[in-house]
Amino acid sequence: MSKFAKTHEPPYYAVIFTSQRTDIDKGYEKMANRMVDLASQEKGFLGIESARDSELGITISYWDSMDAIKNWKENSAHKIAQEKGKTEWYKNYSVRICKVERDYSF
Amino acid sequence: MSKFAKTHEPPYYAVIFTSQRTDIDKGYEKMANRMVDLASQEKGFLGIESARDSELGITISYWDSMDAIKNWKENSAHKIAQEKGKTEWYKNYSVRICKVERDYSF
Secondary structure (H helix, E strand, O other): OOOOOOOOOOOOOEEEEEEEOOOOOOOOHHHHHHHHHHHHHHOOOEEEEEOOOOEEEEEEEEEOOHHHHHHHHHHHHHHHHHHHHHHHHHHEEEEEEHHHHHHHOO | OOOOOOOOOOOOEEEEEEEEEOOOOEEEEEEHHHHHHHHHHHEEEEEEEEEOOOEEEEEEEEEOHHHHHHHHHHOHHHHHHHHHHHHHHHHEEEEEEEEEEEEEEE
């Protein structure tokens, strides 16, 4: 599978999630994979791109509408993961909700 | 220095650059560092976040306005780097120009 998200023509929406991990594992990878699976089943999900190195992780999910983003934020399994993220997995993170206005690729 | 970009209250703009590298080095890291230096001197530059693993690299630069993004795209040293990126450093990449509408952090 390509690691690039295949999104349609703009406009669409992006959630930029930038994070630094703690040293605590406790099922992190399993949860992360499950969240990708669950998100991709949500209505309006377009794709996801992710990279992590020793200093920072960036995950960007792409969505058809703001409503789709809101629904995903309220997904019950996702809410549990968000809580556990704060108490165990992440030292700190930031979330940015964006409207993608233009795109191109090479 | 924190690896997180310190951006002001939305709205502001983001350029999401997702890429896969070739095996060609030829001054890549030096160029990448120089581009960060040059970008940060541009009017309207707010910050940058970057992560790369074996599969994908993601760099997000944040800007005060669309005009600032246009100016940076036209920066002459940046244009040379863009050309060299296509012929040497990148197998493929995508660029997305976004308006950040909301953000929060933990």
